[in-house]
Structure formats: C-alpha cells, structure tokens
Amino acid sequence: MNILIIGLGVIGTTYGYVFSKAGHHVEHYIRKSSKNYNIKDLKVELLDGRVNSKGENVQDNYIVNKTTNQQQYDLIFVSVPSGKIESVLEELNKEKITGPILLGCGIWEKRSYIEEIMKDKEWILGYPVAGGNITDGTLYCCVFNNFMLETKEKTNISNYDDIKELFNQSQIKLEQPYDMLEWIWLHMAINAGVVSVAGRYGDINDVSSSAEGLMNSTKKLAEAVRSIRETSKIVESRGVTLKHYNNELFAYKLPTIISSPIMKRMFATNILTRKIMTLHSNLSDLLYVCQCVYDEGKKNKIEAPIFYNNYEMVQANFNEK
Incomplete structure (x- = not known):
C-alpha cells in the first residue's frame, strides 16, 4: 500500500516504521514551517511486543520519506490531538491530497462533529497501542501486537479489507470494540x-x-x-x-x-x-x-x-x- 503519515509524531512515525518494514511504501506529510521538516532519518530504539509479549529490543534506522508529487494514497494515517484534525484536513485539501483516512486519535467530541468535518472523506476510527517519544534524532518507542479498529459496518471506507491485511502483514492483530x-x-x-x-x-x-x-x-x-x-x-x-x-x-x-x-x-x-x-x-x-x-x-x-x-x-x- 501507498501510505501517508501526517507529521512526524511518535505514533504516526512508529507505525510508519512498522508498515515500511512490512514492505509498504510510507511517506510523511510535514509542513515546511515545521521544525521536523529537514529530518531525513531517525534512529529507532524499539521495544517490540508483536511476537514476544515481553518485548524484543530492536535497534534500527528509519528513512523519513517526505511527500513528493503524489496526491492519491491508499491510506492516510492521522494521529494528532482531536483539536488539530480540522487543520490537518485543511492542509490535505490545500495540497489536493486524497485517500481513505484512519483517525488514530484521542477524540472527545461526539460522532456528529466527526461526521460533519469528515463529510466529504472516506474515514475510519482507530486507536494505537503504542507510545514513546522522539529525542535528539532517536525514536524511542514500544508497540504492542494489537490495534483498535472500528468495525466494517460502521465505516464508509472502501478498502477496509486492505487495511486489515496491512495490519496482518505488520504482525498486528485488530481488536474491534462494541463502539470505537x-x-x-x-x-x-x-x-x-x-x-x-x-x-x-x-x-x-x-x-x-x-x-x-x-x-x-x-x-x-x-x-x-x-x-x-x-x-x-x-x-x-x-x-x-x-x-x-x-x-x-x-x-x-x-x-x-x-x-x-x-x-x-x-x-x-x-x-x-x-x-x-x-x-x-x-x-x-x-x-x-x-x-x-x-x-x-x-x-x-x-x-x-x-x-x-x-x-x-x-x-x-x-x-x-
């Protein structure tokens, strides 16, 4: 899949790294005004819980591919504070970037609010089971073997099965709660x-x-x-x-x-x-x-x-x- 990660935050970058290691093409949309714009790569210190429940220490390097001229993606991964979702959508519209959007955010607003701001988009709710920080050019992170994802019946996304397969190839099990x-x-x-x-x-x-x-x-x-x-x-x-x-x-x-x-x-x-x-x-x-x-x-x-x-x-x- 061609995947776009919004920004260079911990959650998006962690999953960007995991998706890329599974053989998918990953790019990051980073504003030119961002302090992270000139970052070309990151060292990775990962405690990986996908195979070993106690975690396996992984040291690696992650090449940060910024968006090129591509405008259509198979998945756009958004993990920002919910108050910033609208500004992300404005940027995507300005750059004419399209594709199904996975909102992996802490969202406190009601569903009607999300439906209103996402009304012209394909979108799905999810929640990451990962965390960490980026310090001095190093991504310190941990990732579990599961990811929370909305059920197929509650989303308008057209490539749901492809997204399921993406996580499967990344050795991550999907869990689907009663209501995401x-x-x-x-x-x-x-x-x-x-x-x-x-x-x-x-x-x-x-x-x-x-x-x-x-x-x-x-x-x-x-x-x-x-x-x-x-x-x-x-x-x-x-x-x-x-x-x-x-x-x-x-x-x-x-x-x-x-x-x-x-x-x-x-x-x-x-x-x-x-x-x-x-x-x-x-x-x-x-x-x-x-x-x-x-x-x-x-x-x-x-x-x-x-x-x-x-x-x-x-x-x-x-x-x-």
Whole structure:
C-alpha cells in the first residue's frame, strides 16, 4: 500500500516504521514551517511486543520519506490531538491530497462533529497501542501486537479489507470494540484517572518519574483505581452503557485491596506495559485529556471528588511552574 503519515509524531512515525518494514511504501506529510521538516532519518530504539509479549529490543534506522508529487494514497494515517484534525484536513485539501483516512486519535467530541468535518472523506476510527517519544534524532518507542479498529459496518471506507491485511502483514492483530468512539472516550477517561493521580503525587513536569512513582506504590495505584471509577461514570453520563466494556473495566471493579497489588505486580513483571507508561512524555496531550474529562464531569454534575481534587492540584502545580 501507498501510505501517508501526517507529521512526524511518535505514533504516526512508529507505525510508519512498522508498515515500511512490512514492505509498504510510507511517506510523511510535514509542513515546511515545521521544525521536523529537514529530518531525513531517525534512529529507532524499539521495544517490540508483536511476537514476544515481553518485548524484543530492536535497534534500527528509519528513512523519513517526505511527500513528493503524489496526491492519491491508499491510506492516510492521522494521529494528532482531536483539536488539530480540522487543520490537518485543511492542509490535505490545500495540497489536493486524497485517500481513505484512519483517525488514530484521542477524540472527545461526539460522532456528529466527526461526521460533519469528515463529510466529504472516506474515514475510519482507530486507536494505537503504542507510545514513546522522539529525542535528539532517536525514536524511542514500544508497540504492542494489537490495534483498535472500528468495525466494517460502521465505516464508509472502501478498502477496509486492505487495511486489515496491512495490519496482518505488520504482525498486528485488530481488536474491534462494541463502539470505537465510546471506547476512545473510556480510554481517555481511564488515562485521566491515572494521570491525575500520578501528577498529584509526582512532578507533573517529569512524566517518566511520576509514572514510575505510581507503578511502584500500591497506595497510589489504589487511588488511581478509585479515580478511574469516577471518570468512567463521567463517560457513562454521555449516554454510554458501561456493560459493553466490562473487559476494559473489570480490574477497576475489584476491591482495591486486590486490584492494586495485582497492578503493581503486573507493572513490575511486564516490561512492555511499564515502558509505555514511562515513555509518554507529551505533557500537553496528557493535560488535554484530563481537561476534557474534567469539564464534562463538571458540566454533567457528576460526583468525582478524587479526580477533581487531584486534577485541580496538578493544574495548580503546573501553572506555578
């Protein structure tokens, strides 16, 4: 497939690397005004969980192919904060670049909003199971063996089966939740519950050390579980039936005296899961997720004292610095 990755962010670049290693042609659309425009290649430090569940360390080099004169692609991969999707669409329209679009983003807006801005496009919702950062010319990342993708019945995309085969060739299994957008909301809410606790008891400006502090403490993990119970109620207030996502919420329904030691042991033994927690360093993205969930909870008058208090303290500490 001919694939276009929007930008040179961590998620898009990680999957761009994976797709290219599977034999597909990958290009990046990078604005000329971007600080990344002149980057020609990146060193890759990958913890690869696609074959080995504990992760396999891979060192490689990734050539960054920028868009040429091609205007039609088999897939356009977009992973940006949801507030920037419209600006991406404006760029694609300006450059007359077309093709089915995979939105692999944290989207808090309702489906009607997405349908409106994507009304002239073929598109599908997905969510990556990967993470990392790009520092000093090196892509530090980890990738799991699964990717969340909307069901064929809920999308207007014409080459759904080709996209399934792309992930299959890349040794990535597709998982399809009851409703992709609702699943994204719930995932964002879970992240907000975790981030608010990690930031409250750690240094919000040092995401990695805050994550380490959380994963090493049964007390903090117990509070994160209680916070997630609250943020999941905020998602429920949007009309989501939580029983459709019992698998995702099962661990957080257990008594914290059981769940927090299990989570601590899991983080201690599962290197891949621990790595993705410490590599995510995009502070503005993390705070955006928390703010979306916080505003929704307040608007819908949902009782969530642990989450609200922790996030307010995180914001106060962040604003002081």
